Amino acid sequence: MLTLLKAGRVYDPVQGIDGEVRDIWFRDGRIVAEPGSGTVADETVDVSGSIVMAGGIDLHSHVGGGKVNIARTLLPPALRAEVEERLRGPVPTAWETGYEYARMGYTACFEPALLPVNARLAHQEMADIPMMDKGGYAMLGNDDYLLGLLAAGTDQARVNDYVAWMLRATRCLAIKVVNPGGISAFKFNQRRMDVDESHPHYGVTPRQILVALSRAVHELGVPKPLHVHASNLGVPGNMNTTLETMAAVEGLPVHITHIQFHSYGTEGDRGFSSGAAPIAEFVNANSNVSVDVGQVMFGQTCTISADTMMQYLGHPYGSPKRWLCADLECEAGCGVVPFKYRDQSFVNALQWSVGLELFLGVNDPWRIVLTTDHPNGASFTSYPHLIRLLMDRSFRNERLDTLHPEARAASHLASMNREYSLYEIAIVTRAGPARLLGLEDRGNLAPGAAADIAVYTPREDWELTFRDATLMFKDGRLVVRDGQVVDLTWGSTHWRQTDYDAGIERLLDDHFQRHYSMNVANYPVRDEDIEGDGRGRLVAHACRRQN
Amino acid sequence: MSSLQNVPCPFCGLGCDDLMLHARGAAFTVVSGACPRSLAGFARAFDKPDARVRGQPASTASALAEAVTVLGGARQPIFTGLATDVAGVRSVLALARQCDGMLDHLHGAGGLQGVLALQSSGGMTTTLAEVRNRADLVILVGSSGEDVAPRFRERVLSHPRHEHAGTSPRRVFVLGPQGLPADADSDPAVEWRHLACTAADLPYAVGALRCLVDGRSLDPRAGENLPMDGLGALAARIPEASYGAIVWGGELIPGGHGDLLLEAIQTLLQDLNAESRWGGLAIGGGEGGATMEEACTWNTGYAGRIRFRSGEAIYEPRLLDAARMLERGEADCMVWVGGLEGDHSPPAPDVPSIVLAPPDVPLGREPEVYLPVGIPGIDHSGTGVRCDHVVSLPLRQLRKDGPPPASQMLDRINEGLGGRGVSAC
Ligand code: SF4
Ligand SMILES: [Zn+2]
Numbered sequence: 001m002l003t004l005l006k007a008g009r010v011y012d013p014v015q016g017i018d019g020e021v022r023d024i025w026f027r028d029g030r031i032v033a034e035p036g037s038g039t040v041a042d043e044t045v046d047v048s049g050s051i052v053m054a055g056g057i058d059l060h061s062h063v064g065g066g067k068v069n070i071a072r073t074l075l076p077p078a079l080r081a082e083v084e085e086r087l088r089g090p091v092p093t094a095w096e097t098g099y100e101y102a103r104m105g106y107t108a109c110f111e112p113a114l115l116p117v118n119a120r121l122a123h124q125e126m127a128d129i130p131m132m133d134k135g136g137y138a139m140l141g142n143d144d145y146l147l148g149l150l151a152a153g154t155d156q157a158r159v160n161d162y163v164a165w166m167l168r169a170t171r172c173l174a175i176k177v178v179n180p181g182g183i184s185a186f187k188f189n190q191r192r193m194d195v196d197e198s199h200p201h202y203g204v205t206p207r208q209i210l211v212a213l214s215r216a217v218h219e220l221g222v223p224k225p226l227h228v229h230a231s232n233l234g235v236p237g238n239m240n241t242t243l244e245t246m247a248a249v250e251g252l253p254v255h256i257t258h259i260q261f262h263s264y265g266t267e268g269d270r271g272f273s274s275g276a277a278p279i280a281e282f283v284n285a286n287s288n289v290s291v292d293v294g295q296v297m298f299g300q301t302c303t304i305s306a307d308t309m310m311q312y313l314g315h316p317y318g319s320p321k322r323w324l325c326a327d328l329e330c331e332a333g334c335g336v337v338p339f340k341y342r343d344q345s346f347v348n349a350l351q352w353s354v355g356l357e358l359f360l361g362v363n364d365p366w367r368i369v370l371t372t373d374h375p376n377g378a379s380f381t382s383y384p385h386l387i388r389l390l391m392d393r394s395f396r397n398e399r400l401d402t403l404h405p406e407a408r409a410a411s412h413l414a415s416m417n418r419e420y421s422l423y424e425i426a427i428v429t430r431a432g433p434a435r436l437l438g439l440e441d442r443g444n445l446a447p448g449a450a451a452d453i454a455v456y457t458p459r460e461d462w463e464l465t466f467r468d469a470t471l472m473f474k475d476g477r478l479v480v481r482d483g484q485v486v487d488l489t490w491g492s493t494h495w496r497q498t499d500y501d502a503g504i505e506r507l508l509d510d511h512f513q514r515h516y517s518m519n520v521a522n523y524p525v526r527d528e529d530i531e532g533d534g535r536g537r538l539v540a541h542a543c544r545r546q547n
Numbered sequence: 548m549s550s551l552q553n554v555p556c557p558f559c560g561l562g563c564d565d566l567m568l569h570a571r572g573a574a575f576t577v578v579s580g581a582c583p584r585s586l587a588g589f590a591r592a593f594d595k596p597d598a599r600v601r602g603q604p605a606s607t608a609s610a611l612a613e614a615v616t617v618l619g620g621a622r623q624p625i626f627t628g629l630a631t632d633v634a635g636v637r638s639v640l641a642l643a644r645q646c647d648g649m650l651d652h653l654h655g656a657g658g659l660q661g662v663l664a665l666q667s668s669g670g671m672t673t674t675l676a677e678v679r680n681r682a683d684l685v686i687l688v689g690s691s692g693e694d695v696a697p698r699f700r701e702r703v704l705s706h707p708r709h710e711h712a713g714t715s716p717r718r719v720f721v722l723g724p725q726g727l728p729a730d731a732d733s734d735p736a737v738e739w740r741h742l743a744c745t746a747a748d749l750p751y752a753v754g755a756l757r758c759l760v761d762g763r764s765l766d767p768r769a770g771e772n773l774p775m776d777g778l779g780a781l782a783a784r785i786p787e788a789s790y791g792a793i794v795w796g797g798e799l800i801p802g803g804h805g806d807l808l809l810e811a812i813q814t815l816l817q818d819l820n821a822e823s824r825w826g827g828l829a830i831g832g833g834e835g836g837a838t839m840e841e842a843c844t845w846n847t848g849y850a851g852r853i854r855f856r857s858g859e860a861i862y863e864p865r866l867l868d869a870a871r872m873l874e875r876g877e878a879d880c881m882v883w884v885g886g887l888e889g890d891h892s893p894p895a896p897d898v899p900s901i902v903l904a905p906p907d908v909p910l911g912r913e914p915e916v917y918l919p920v921g922i923p924g925i926d927h928s929g930t931g932v933r934c935d936h937v938v939s940l941p942l943r944q945l946r947k948d949g950p951p952p953a954s955q956m957l958d959r960i961n962e963g964l965g966g967r968g969v970s971a972c
Contacts, residue, residue, distance in 0.1 A: 066937055069844040073665050076862060077848040094845045120930060121939040124633055125845040144680075144709070187681065187790070188711075189824050201711045312820065322669035323817075327826050329676040330709075330938055336669075450551045515709060517675040517702065522564045522941050529930060529941065533634055533954075 002027045004041035008052035008455060011426040012437075024052060029476035032449040047455050050470060053426050054443050055107025057450030059433040060227075060257055060292050062304045063129060063373040064111040064136065065098050065122040067334040070141075071302040071375070074082035074322050075338055090301040090375040096429065098130035100381050103483045104112055105311045105454025105469035108133035108442060108491065111381075112176055112227055112257065113306045117329045117518075120525045123422035123493060131474055132167075133452075133491035134443070137227050138170045139306055141177035141209045142184040143331045145511050157501075163216040164500035168171045168540035169524040171495040171538065173216050173437065174224035178306040180206035180229050183333045193231055193309065194454070195244040206231050207248045214249040220498050221544035223365055223438025225253035225290060230262045233310045239264040239275030243282055246289050257434040258294025258373040260355040268410055272347055274354045277412065280361030280416075283368070284356065290436055292369035293363065295355035295386055297378030298343045304376060306337050311335020330515060341378070349407030353400070359390055360416045364490035365427040365434065381428075384466040390420040391462045396488035419512035437495060438541065498543035550578070555942055557632075557887055557924035558588040560797075560832030561675075561696035563665050573946055575925075582697035588889070589925065596906040596919035596950055597856030610818035611956070614901045615963035616785050618738050619900070621880030624648040627869040628904070629851075629889040630835040631953050632942060633931030636842035638957035639884050645966035649854040649878065650843070651869035657798025658836045659864055662804035662850045669687045670813030673792055673826025674935040675702070680709040681824075684788035685719045686781065688795045688812065689749050691725040695796035700728060705736040712758070712789065720781050721754055722774075746800055750808045752778065757815055760785055763839045789960070790824050797831025832934035835887045841932050870894060886953050887931075901960075903953050919950035927952040 005024040010017050016041070021276050025041065062068055071091040094241060101109055109129070114122050114136035126134045140146050140163065151158055154414075181204060182193035189201040193205045214226040214377070230245040233239040242262040246254065256262065259279060278293060283289050285385040303318075308325045312490050317321045318337040325335040355377070356428035362368040374380040390398045400413050408414075429456040434443025441449045455471040470481025479487045505520065531537055555564040569580040572586050574592035577585050587711055598610035605613070626643050629636070629652040643650055664670065678685065685704065687688055692699035716738040721727060724745055731739040745754045752773050758765045759782035785791065793812055799805035812827060821823040832840075840850040842948075847853055847860040852867040854860075872878045873896040883893035885904035893902050895911030902914040905922055923929040924942035926949030931940045 058962050064845075066841070067937075069841060070665070072848050073662055073850060074669060076666065077860075091848075093848050115937070118937050118939075120941065121633075121932065121937075122929060123842065124939075126843075128637070128846060175626065187677070187824060189789070235747045258553070277601075314709065322667060324665060324669040324672065325820070326672040326937075327674065327677045327681075327824075329935075330680055476801050515680055517679060518562075518938060519553045522555055526941055532928075533637065 001042045004044045004454070005052060005401060005418045005453065006046050006048065008047035008050050010052045010445065011422050012054065013423055013427045013431040015446050023521045024445055024453065026476050029451050031445055031447050031449045031451050045471070047471070049457070051422065051458065052445070052457040053105070053454050054103050054430045054445050054449070054476065055454050055472065056429045057433040058101070058106060058109040058371065058374070058380060059369055059437060060112045061109045062111060062113065062127040062376070062378055063109050063134070065114055065118055067304045067336055070324055070334070071304050071338045074324065074336055081445070090379045091538035094128035095130065098132050099485050102131040102472055102480050102485055103468055104383060104466060105456065105472050105480070107131070107452035107472070107474050110134060110173065110437070111136045113137070113139055113178060113281050114170060114172055115268065115306070115328055115332055116166055116170045117523070118333050119172070120529045123171060123525060123530045126493070127490070127530055128315045130488055130490060131479055133492040135173035135175040135426040136170065137176040137330050138166050138172040139168060139176050139178055141180045141213055142182070144184070144515060145508070147181065147184060147199065147202040147204060150204045150208055150212055156212065156219070158504070159212050160216045160219055161500040161504040163213070163222055165504050167222070168498050169499065171493065171525045173494050173496050173532065174222060174227055175213060175348055176229065177209060177231065178229040178332065179212050180209035180230055180310055182206070182512065183306060183307045186312070186333065187327050191309065191313065195231055195241055195248060201483045210248045211250065214252040214254055216273070218252050222496050222498070223544060227255050227257055228430045229257050229307060229421045231260050233305070233307055236264050239263050239265055239279055242279060246282055246286065249288070251288050251440055253288050254444065255290045255292070257292050258371065258376065259291040260296065260351065260377065263354050263358060270346060270406070272350065274350060274357055275411055276354045276357035276361055280358055283362050284364070290367040290369070291358070292371040293355050293358055294371055294373035294377045296341050296351040297372065297382045297385065297398060298337070298348065298352070299378065300340045301375045301378055302336060302338045304333045304334070306334050306500060308335045310332035311337055329517070343403050346404045349403040350410055352403070353407065353411035353413050356389060356396065357412050357416065360418045365424045366432045368428060369433050369436070370428040371519060372380055384463045387425055387466050388461055388463040390427065393417060393419050395461070422533060442543045458493060492539045493530050493536050494539050495541060497540040498545070551945065553946070555924060555931070555940035557922070557931050557942055558584045558833070558889060559696050560773065560830060560837055561698055561702065562931065562933035562938060563698055563702060564938050564940055568945070575945065584697055585652065591905070591907055591922065593906040595948070598919060599913070599917040601915055602913040608663050608792065610916050610918055611959050611963060614918065614924045614960050615729040617899045617901055617915050618646055618880060618882065618960060619964055623648065623878050624880040624882060625869050625872055625878035626650045626884060627654050628883040628884045628885045628888055628893060629839050630885050630891070632835070632886070632923040632931055633838055633842050634929055634954035635884060635886065635923070635957070636839050637846070638954040638961070640846050641842065641966060642961045644855045644858060646966050647855050647963055649867055650851060652839050652851050653834055653868055653869060653888060654797060654838055655870065656838050656865070657805065658831070659807040659851055660799060660809050661837070662840065664666065664809035664813050668813050669817070670812045671816040671820050672939050673828050675828070675933070677826065678792045678794070678828055679703045679706050681712050681790035682707070682792040683712060683715065684784055684791040685720070685861060686791070686792060686793045687719065687721045687814060688753065689723040689795070689799050690796035690830070691721050691727065692830065693728060694725055699830055704880050706732065707736070718784060720777070723749060740777060740780070742774040744773055748772050749800060750811065753808060753811050753815070756782060757811065760815070760819070773903070785819070786823070791819065792826055792828055794828045794830060797829065797836065798835070828935060830934045831914060832932070832936070833932070834889055834891060837934055837936055838930070841936060884953050884957065886923050903956055905950065910960060918956050920949070920953040920956060921950040923952070926950060
């Protein structure tokens with residue numbers, strides 16, 4: 001069926017289209033070029049006056065894996081209702097996740113902390129998220145195997161083989177490292193870890209891990225830069241750690257995630273200050289670095305992280321008081337701590353400001369992505385509110401005026417005049433993340449791209465505008481009308497494929513025999529594990545090898 | 548004789564995946580990696596089974612049609628058993644939602660004790676490979692390990708630790724009525740010690756241990772029935788451990804408030820971590836218990852014991868008890884979803900019942916509808932979740948022509964009721 005979306009105001013930064021009135025044609029789930037005159041569409045939808053963008057893409061959202069279920073268990077819907085009026089969020093079910101993203105015009109979300117040994121189950125959980133495309137980033141860098149390789153001074157080629165094998169075994173799209181070496185060090189009862197501190201057993205430093213993994217990702221030609229959750233999350237003064245981390249990769253592409261949580265100084269009476277300015281300055285000066293923000297919003301949420309070292313440290317601040325940390329299968333860990341951000345808390349209010357200062361301080365929108373690190377900073381359902389904060393300076397300043405007075409005084413926000421344009425919003429919510437992920441046929445509306453399309457009707461303010469998509473098409477199918485889901489579809493699971501020397505399997509077999517509680521033969525995710533129930537399909541993307 | 552390597556075993560929560568099987572007709576002999584449970588499980592074979600309606604052989608289609616009629620006429624159906632794989636859980640959730648049903652896994656309240664404890668206090672947990680590679684001190688509470696997971700000792704306790712964790716024998720304390728393994732004295736890898744107490748005294752024993760660890764004094768009368776010497780020796784070992792683990796089975800105190808005991812254990816673990824590293828590990832979760840908890844939680848927000856009302860899941864962890872509700876007539880239809888029920892058989896209630904189970908599962912009374920289903924991991928492939936909830940097993944289809952997966956039958960009943968066959972939870 002040939003569909004014509006007629007005369008919308010199109011924002012497609014990939015093609016440089018900035019609000020021009022255009023027609024968008026699509027057929028069989030793909031955008032097509034405007035057919036010659038005389039061709040009549042089977043269906044024409046008049047969207048004049050509306051905003052048309054590609055479907056939104058969340059490149060960092062905790063939507064799958066055992067830790068999300070632990071969060072649901074600690075804050076089940078009935079208990080969530082105790083702490084906030086809305087039943088939904090902060091940790092929605094798989095089902096709710098798809099519905100809530102779809103109504104906002106989002107069509108893809110990516111789980112950034114997939115524990116490799118948990119991959120099969122995480123993918124099956126994500127397979128139950130309707131409407132969305134999805135994918136995972138495999139977590140490495142705290143696993144005994146890689147730490148052992150680095151301790152032995154093994155050459156980079158072997159590391160690359162291991163990373164390539166893991167991408168395939170876990171059906172993942174990218175590689176992530178969380179508190180490099182620190183999660184493992186915590187198992188040896190070490191409580192903090194700086195970038196040049198040695199692991200208590202393996203002797204390797206976070207810097208070495210960052211270099212090895214970012215090189216592997218680069219040399220294998222995985223488009224998505226290494227996804228880095230830096231050391232010292234949440235600690236006053238951690239901006240220095242973050243600056244060291246960004247510099248550690250020696251110019252290779254690197255993505256620092258939820259950088260808000262890593263941009264704190266130690267100035268002022270309370271020893272806690274915004275480090276957003278120097279961090280933004282570094283990002284602006286180094287084109288190999290991209291970031292997402294992890295914006296904090298006020299209210300009840302639940303923090304979920306693989307970073308057991310820092311989650312354990314932070315548990316006394318949790319609310320309500322039930323939390324869990326876990327050591328996981330000699331690969332990593334997880335820590336789940338319910339948390340309530342309060343606008344009358346100095347620290348929380350300043351965290352809110354730091355996130356926005358970063359959004360406004362990083363000049364190149366292609367290298368900063370809109371996230372709340374769902375649900376760590378806030379639920380993804382707060383994105384429309386966040387978009388308004390970015391686009392509407394007077395709204396932002398009004399909000400700032402209601403915060404803890406000392407936080408207001410310590411914030412640099414009042415002096416920042418920048419307002420995001422619709423074009424920039426289209427970059428930080430779709431075009432930018434698609435480019436970082438290397439998904440050429442998503443995040444844009446050029447002929448050949450997937451017909452993942454969101455249509456918004458301008459309303460009194462930007463929050464209302466982006467709250468409910470007027471129309472949303474997933475792979476060409478209309479699934480949302482006026483913010484209501486009207487049809488059900490299952491998206492695709494994207495993963496990144498590359499070759500490796502088969503010798504790595506022999507080495508892994510030996511390692512598994514000695515240290516794992518399962519066989520290497522049973523470790524890889526099977527296609528049927530994801531596609532078996534008829535929910536969505538796997539899409540393999542090739543790597544772009546450097547050699 | 549054809550042999551199958553590295554076969555995952557679906558018969559308990561330990562999730563061993565190193566079995567070697569020989570085919571013997573339609574059944575299998577476990578020739579390596581065996582335990583009594585897996586030997587019995589893989590030896591099961593059935594004739595080509597028929598569906599039945601009120602005891603009479605029936606075609607699958609007519610049995611399904613009858614199931615639709617029975618379920619369609621029920622106002623308060625309860626789904627139990629729930630001993631299935633991920634696909635089966637998805638399907639039963641969708642069906643229960645479609646007909647405003649209730650769900651209770653065959654482990655009932657016992658199976659949910661861990662979840663209830665987490666919902667009060669949270670905890671500190673660990674997994675099989677962490678215990679195997681790191682733990683130099685293990686406290687087994689209310690279980691010898693083997694009674695819950697036959698190969699726990701072989702696969703975890705007796706296995707050498709990682710080179711970084713030393714070579715001294717692992718110290719294992721068994722607290723509870725369970726005896727030590729027969730050859731415990733001659734085990735070079737493990738230094739066993741039994742701290743005997745009754746199951747009912749476990750909460751007091753854990754409380755006493757907590758006092759000893761905290762250096763608080765204990766009223767001597769409180770310790771009268773407890774192995775105080777042994778608990779003292781254990782408390783002295785705790786600060787020396789480089790990595791400690793507390794391990795328990797499924798249901799800690801039968802019929803009792805096991806969740807409160809688990810909460811005491813979890814808060815002890817949380818506090819021990821202020822100084823050194825500890826984790827807790829449940830080794831239950833068999834009969835599809837862990838699988839049900841995981842898939843039910845991501846689909847509904849709750850691990851089990853829910854009822855659906857107009858599509859919303861309502862959580863009633865202490866009230867929603869299948870056995871009691873069937874007894875009291877608070878449910879007017881029972882659907883048993885099996886495959887992995889092992890030794891458990893369906894209740895024989897007075898209300899109409901629909902049983903989906905392998906052909907050799909004994910039935911207390913003939914149900915209105917019986918639909919044969921296969922064993923996940925033998926008759927069809929699927930995913931099973933291990934006791935630690937982290938690792939899942941790629942269950943394989945090992946033979947053809949067996950009964951179909953429970954999920955297929957459930958989806959077809961759902962279609963008959965006008966449902967969509969997706970877990971729209
Ligand atoms: S211990 Fe459990 S999983 Fe392992 S072989 Fe025996 S029954 Fe199967
Ligand atoms: Zn995150």
